[in-house]
Amino acid sequence: MAEREVYPIEVEFPDISAYAEGNAGLPYAYTFDSSVPGPHVMINALTHGNEVCGAIAVCGLLDAGLRLRRGKLTLAFANVDAYARFDPANPDASRFVDQDFNRVWSEAALDDASRDSSELRRARAMRPLVDSVDWLLDLHSMHERSAPLNVCGPHDKGIALARRLGVPAWIVSDAGHPEGRRMRDYGGFGEAGSPKEALLVECGQHWEAQAVAVARDCSARFLLLAGVIDEQDLPAGWLAAPGAPVKVVRVTEPVVARSMDFRFAGPYTGLETFPEQGSVIGWNAGEPVTTPYPNCVLVMPSLRQLRAGVTVVRFGQLLP
Numbered sequence: 001m002a003e004r005e006v007y008p009i010e011v012e013f014p015d016i017s018a019y020a021e022g023n024a025g026l027p028y029a030y031t032f033d034s035s036v037p038g039p040h041v042m043i044n045a046l047t048h049g050n051e052v053c054g055a056i057a058v059c060g061l062l063d064a065g066l067r068l069r070r071g072k073l074t075l076a077f078a079n080v081d082a083y084a085r086f087d088p089a090n091p092d093a094s095r096f097v098d099q100d101f102n103r104v105w106s107e108a109a110l111d112d113a114s115r116d117s118s119e120l121r122r123a124r125a126m127r128p129l130v131d132s133v134d135w136l137l138d139l140h141s142m143h144e145r146s147a148p149l150n151v152c153g154p155h156d157k158g159i160a161l162a163r164r165l166g167v168p169a170w171i172v173s174d175a176g177h178p179e180g181r182r183m184r185d186y187g188g189f190g191e192a193g194s195p196k197e198a199l200l201v202e203c204g205q206h207w208e209a210q211a212v213a214v215a216r217d218c219s220a221r222f223l224l225l226a227g228v229i230d231e232q233d234l235p236a237g238w239l240a241a242p243g244a245p246v247k248v249v250r251v252t253e254p255v256v257a258r259s260m261d262f263r264f265a266g267p268y269t270g271l272e273t274f275p276e277q278g279s280v281i282g283w284n285a286g287e288p289v290t291t292p293y294p295n296c297v298l299v300m301p302s303l304r305q306l307r308a309g310v311t312v313v314r315f316g317q318l319l320p
């Protein structure tokens, strides 16, 4: 089944130890200031320790010695302790150390001194820096091979920014996960009335070379859109050719497995679109799972973490 497909590791995992010192009083984070007014832009990699495409892009930007024209730029590697544990023989295991770094970004979790984990310690250390950021791009990748996704949050401001960026062509608007808040939804990023902006880009399958090209293209376009660099400042070859027109999907509801007895009706990998309401997409403990409305899109189906109570896919509505 596609859910259990083993994907080849097509990319080298860079040694990031040379960036350990940082320059912002924080290991593995670098902030550059143009001394010209403009936004503080952050490109973040390794929110998940096995999602290497962002780390390759951030290494590339650090090594390029970018000339910053306006504002400030922070380049960071987040869950470096998880990344350090990457083992090609067990590549899914290094997503995090103690808990998902992308579920700890609520004030309640960050402020709760009774809670501790490797990820909370890193998030608390990064928090003052993140608090000063106006525009965040968080680079991720996915379990399954699928078209890249621009995960823009629940508000119209995120959809508008994702449309202006233009890549990836698939834009997914969602409210996040009940288990905890994502970095992209933290503070002003997640408030409709705040001018702060954040996008989370799923660049492709974790270890495919194409995901690196997507991470570079999205980073380049994000920096240009924010206005902190000019096009001639970019490393050669980073901008890809313009892609397809964007499609916007608003996530409406999760499908939660009732038991280990869940199966999909096909080898779905994501973005399958069902024109008809009531199409059967799988069986949950023997009961058919059907699409709740016309033009329903499957968002990130996966049975890799299957157990009772786990979200195995989310339904999304294709917006006109």
Ligand SMILES: [Zn+2]
Pocket (backbone or CB within 6 Å): 047, 048, 051, 140, 141
């Ligand atoms: Zn991720």
